Amino acid sequence: xxxxxxxxxxxxxRKPSALxxxxxxxxxxxxxxxxxxxxxxxxxxxxxxxLGLDGIWRVAxxxxxxxxxxxxxxxxxxxxxxxAVFGVIVAWVLVRYEFPGKRLLxxxxxxxxxxxxxxxxxxxxxxxAENGWIGGLFVPFGIKIAFxxxxxxxxxxxxxxxxxxxxxxxxxxxxxxxxxxxxxxxxATRRQTVFRVVLPSLTPALLTGVALAFARxxxxxxxxxxxxxNMPFVSEIAPLLIVTKLEEFDYAGAAAIxxxxxxxxxxxxxxxxxxxxxxxxxxxxx
Amino acid sequence: xxxxxxxxxAVRWTLIALGVGFLALFxxxxxxxxxxxxxxxxxxxxxxxxxxxxxxxxxGLTLLVAAIAVPLNLVFGVAAAWAVAKFEFRGKSxxxxxxxxxxxxxxxVAGLVYVLLFxxxxxxxxxxDDWQFKIIxxxxxxxxxxxxxxxxxxxxxxxPLMQExxxxxxxxxxxxxxxxxxxxxxVTLPNVRWALLYGVLLCNARAMGEFGAVxxxxxxxxxxxxxxxLHVEILYNEYNFVAAFAVASLLAGLALVxxxxxxxxxxxxxxxxxxxxxx
Numbered sequence: 148x149x150x151x152x153x154x155x156x157x158x159x160x161r162k163p164s165a166l167x168x169x170x171x172x173x174x175x176x177x178x179x180x181x182x183x184x185x186x187x188x189x190x191x192x193x194x195x196x197x198l199g200l201d202g203i204w205r206v207a208x209x210x211x212x213x214x215x216x217x218x219x220x221x222x223x224x225x226x227x228x229x230x231a232v233f234g235v236i237v238a239w240v241l242v243r244y245e246f247p248g249k250r251l252l253x254x255x256x257x258x259x260x261x262x263x264x265x266x267x268x269x270x271x272x273x274x275x276a277e278n279g280w281i282g283g284l285f286v287p288f289g290i291k292i293a294f295x296x297x298x299x300x301x302x303x304x305x306x307x308x309x310x311x312x313x314x315x316x317x318x319x320x321x322x323x324x325x326x327x328x329x330x331x332x333x334x335a336t337r338r339q340t341v342f343r344v345v346l347p348s349l350t351p352a353l354l355t356g357v358a359l360a361f362a363r364x365x366x367x368x369x370x371x372x373x374x375x376x377n378m379p380f381v382s383e384i385a386p387l388l389i390v391t392k393l394e395e396f397d398y399a400g401a402a403a404i405x406x407x408x409x410x411x412x413x414x415x416x417x418x419x420x421x422x423x424x425x426x427x428x429x430x431x432x433x
Numbered sequence: 434x435x436x437x438x439x440x441x442x443a444v445r446w447t448l449i450a451l452g453v454g455f456l457a458l459f460x461x462x463x464x465x466x467x468x469x470x471x472x473x474x475x476x477x478x479x480x481x482x483x484x485x486x487x488x489x490x491x492x493g494l495t496l497l498v499a500a501i502a503v504p505l506n507l508v509f510g511v512a513a514a515w516a517v518a519k520f521e522f523r524g525k526s527x528x529x530x531x532x533x534x535x536x537x538x539x540x541x542v543a544g545l546v547y548v549l550l551f552x553x554x555x556x557x558x559x560x561x562d563d564w565q566f567k568i569i570x571x572x573x574x575x576x577x578x579x580x581x582x583x584x585x586x587x588x589x590x591x592x593p594l595m596q597e598x599x600x601x602x603x604x605x606x607x608x609x610x611x612x613x614x615x616x617x618x619x620v621t622l623p624n625v626r627w628a629l630l631y632g633v634l635l636c637n638a639r640a641m642g643e644f645g646a647v648x649x650x651x652x653x654x655x656x657x658x659x660x661x662x663l664h665v666e667i668l669y670n671e672y673n674f675v676a677a678f679a680v681a682s683l684l685a686g687l688a689l690v691x692x693x694x695x696x697x698x699x700x701x702x703x704x705x706x707x708x709x710x711x712x
Binding site: 161162164165166167168169171172173175176177179180183184185187188190191194233236237239240241243244246248252254255256257258259260261262263264265266267269270271273274279280281301304305308324327328331337341362363365366367368369373386387389390393396398401402405408409412413416 | 438439440441445448449451452453455456458459460461462463464466467470508509512513515516517519520521522523528531532534535536537538539540541542545546547548549550552554555556577580581584600603604607613617635638641642643644645648649661662663665666669674677678681684685688689691692693695696
């Protein structure tokens with residue numbers, strides 16, 4: 148059989164290329180990915196699967212697990228909302244205005260990516276405790292932040308902040324000022340231009356940033372456990388419960404909670420992807 | 434006079450105050466607090482924290498783990514980027530999404546998967562027992578968990594940039610008779626060196642600072658399986674705050690160096706780096 152006939156007969160896996168090394172690099176990348184990530188994750192799902200679907204359901208709906216899942220998902224959503232509002236303000240201020248120290252602040256936005264979570268956790272706990280610099284300010288109002296659900300909120304805002312700023316900022320940077328000029332020429336007030344022209348075109352990027360911040364917050368562990376107080380039913384997060392189950396050698400239970408968490412965050416990301424596709428059609432911007 | 438293209442003075446300054454205040458409250462003050470707490474009782478107790486053998490072994494282990502995990506992920510990142518950016522093949526977009534998968538998995542779950550595989554009651558646990566080879570509650574487990582959480586950093590910096598650069602330059606080098614390996618070293622690598630360095634910086638920062646995943650597999654054995662972040666936790670839970678914040682300030686210093694180097698790379702070689710960075 149000639150080469151041409153052979154390539155016509157076999158399914159086309161890749162387009163021909165003059166460059167070498169395809170088999171070697173792809174083979175290595177896929178093997179490494181499988182060994183480090185895919186097979187271990189498959190083992191996790193399989194281990195949870197030994198309980199059966201009703202077994203997973205029974206673990207996930209025990210009151211303590213249910214409470215931890217609620218704490219994780221609701222506070223993560225609240226932190227993502229706070230970051231949505233302040234993230235847009237920060238991105239706006241960094242792109243549109245000039246003020247002293249701006250470059251330094253711009254670099255500081257990435258701090259949560261670079262600072263180890265345990266360091267962030269003990270620093271936030273020290274600051275927001277009743278005898279801390281910031282926590283002390285709230286004592287006269289009878290508000291406790293550290294070692295309550297509010298403390299978890301503080302840590303998750305810290306962790307999620309750069310995701311929103313760094314997805315909105317480049318879109319705002321590339322936003323065509325002529326569109327704003329056109330809107331102003333047509334008689335819109337500044338407020339109308341901002342709220343009806345500029346902000347809607349930021350929506351897809353904002354949703355992406357919020358989704359990333361939310362997904363990160365749900366799984367966050369290091370920065371939260373120091374400031375949360377970790378009271379069952381009040382301020383215990385789902386990842387901590389996984390650790391607790393492991394310490395009790397309840398592997399199947401730990402795997403079940405992990406699988407439920409993976410499934411819920413996967414669904415949340417899917418929903419937000421759909422929302423994003425919708426808003427891209429609606430507002431016409433990527 | 435109020436311009437139709439910018440906000441009024443009052444609105445402008447209110448927004449700046451809100452943005453700066455928010456960043457100060459959540460980023461700047463916590464960072465300052467690390468150093469202030471570490472130096473609360475002066476230089477002497479601060480420095481004494483580093484005389485502890487347990488602290489020194491934690492620093493050593495953290496360096497060792499990063500020295501294994503970062504080069505492995507570097508080789509993977511380069512190989513994956515070469516395959517994805519220079520060739521067209523079926524399933525490419527699936528491969529690219531799977532590379533990002535570790536970012537959407539909780540660090541605790543990243544540790545858990547290895548316990549389920551290699552732990553005493555794990556899938557391969559009995560086998561590990563027979564071979565007398567400890568992975569969980571030992572250094573290999575810490576390395577594996579660190580590789581998992583830092584897996585995508587370098588690949589995702591390289592892939593968009595190498596895709597943008599196309600294959601024309603490599604094809605020219607091959608036509609002129611260079612070998613594939615030489616083409617990679619003298620044509621491809623210089624084109625991506627800043628993105629590569631950028632990815633290595635971020636990967637290293639996360640590798641040295643990882644807490645959740647490592648905490649699950651380490652077993653917290655002082656002097657043996659304690660990395661710096663875990664040592665911070667132990668000291669903190671023993672109410673040894675000055676020592677905890679002293680070790681933490683070393684990690685915060687590493688974060689500051691990372692941010693500084695990252696900013697310099699972005700200002701000087703911003704065009705060469707991928708345009709939008711999402712982490």
